[in-house]
Amino acid sequence: MLMELIFNLGLLLIIVILLILLSWVWPPDSPWAPRWRTKKETARAAFKLARLGKKDTVYELGSGEAIALMVAASEFKAKGVGIEIEPFRFFLSKITVWRKGLNKEIKFVRGNFYKEDLSGATVLYLYLVPQTLNRLIPKFRKELKKGTRIVSYKYEISLPLEKEDKKNELRLYII
Numbered sequence: 001m002l003m004e005l006i007f008n009l010g011l012l013l014i015i016v017i018l019l020i021l022l023s024w025v026w027p028p029d030s031p032w033a034p035r036w037r038t039k040k041e042t043a044r045a046a047f048k049l050a051r052l053g054k055k056d057t058v059y060e061l062g063s064g065e066a067i068a069l070m071v072a073a074s075e076f077k078a079k080g081v082g083i084e085i086e087p088f089r090f091f092l093s094k095i096t097v098w099r100k101g102l103n104k105e106i107k108f109v110r111g112n113f114y115k116e117d118l119s120g121a122t123v124l125y126l127y128l129v130p131q132t133l134n135r136l137i138p139k140f141r142k143e144l145k146k147g148t149r150i151v152s153y154k155y156e157i158s159l160p161l162e163k164e165d166k167k168n169e170l171r172l173y174i175i
């Protein structure tokens with residue numbers, strides 16, 4: 001009985017370790033890609049590039065741990081909306097934002113960003129792979145207000161480029 005329990009626990013531990021190892025190499029817009037996240041300095045540079053201010057509402061599609069949204073709210077006094085499909089990261093970001101006292105400024109939607117209305121955004125912050133970014137373009141054209149700024153970290157979008165911060169791998173587009 002005890003041996004069986006030890007064996008099962010060992011097996012579970014091996015599976016968890018394998019999942020953690022796999023998560024390091026999983027594609028960055030997969031719900032299983034926890035290691036792909038924005039650093040605070042990158043978020044700061046992104047919002048400087050977008051000239052973020054207190055009248056703005058930033059939508060982060062696939063908000064992960066909401067690091068960028070917390071920078072937007074605490075340093076730029078903007079409002080934030082995070083859309084995240086993966087339950088653990090959604091829950092973790094909610095708790096962190098609440099712990100930091102930013103829950104009035106930042107709201108979360110647990111769901112699929114393809115299905116959510118983006119018309120409330122004045123700025124979008126994106127860290128997603130090119131395939132996903134380009135699949136989102138028709139939705140951007142349909143739902144975003146004229147003048148909405150889109151900042152994409154690392155990957156290009158097939159839209160006319162407005163500005164670029166090469167050092168931080170950031171690109172700004174305007175709808």
Ligand SMILES: C[S@@+](CC[C@H](N)C(=O)[O-])C[C@H]1O[C@@H](n2cnc3c(N)ncnc32)[C@H](O)[C@@H]1O
Pocket residue numbers: 028029030031032033036037038060061062063064065066067068083084085086089111112113114126127128
């Ligand atoms: C590369 S991570 C970026 C996380 C966060 N934006 C950051 O920069 O720290 C991409 C995130 O998008 C989420 N995601 C992928 N597809 C999604 C979808 N269709 N709807 C909502 N979230 C999605 C993943 O779960 C993951 O947390």
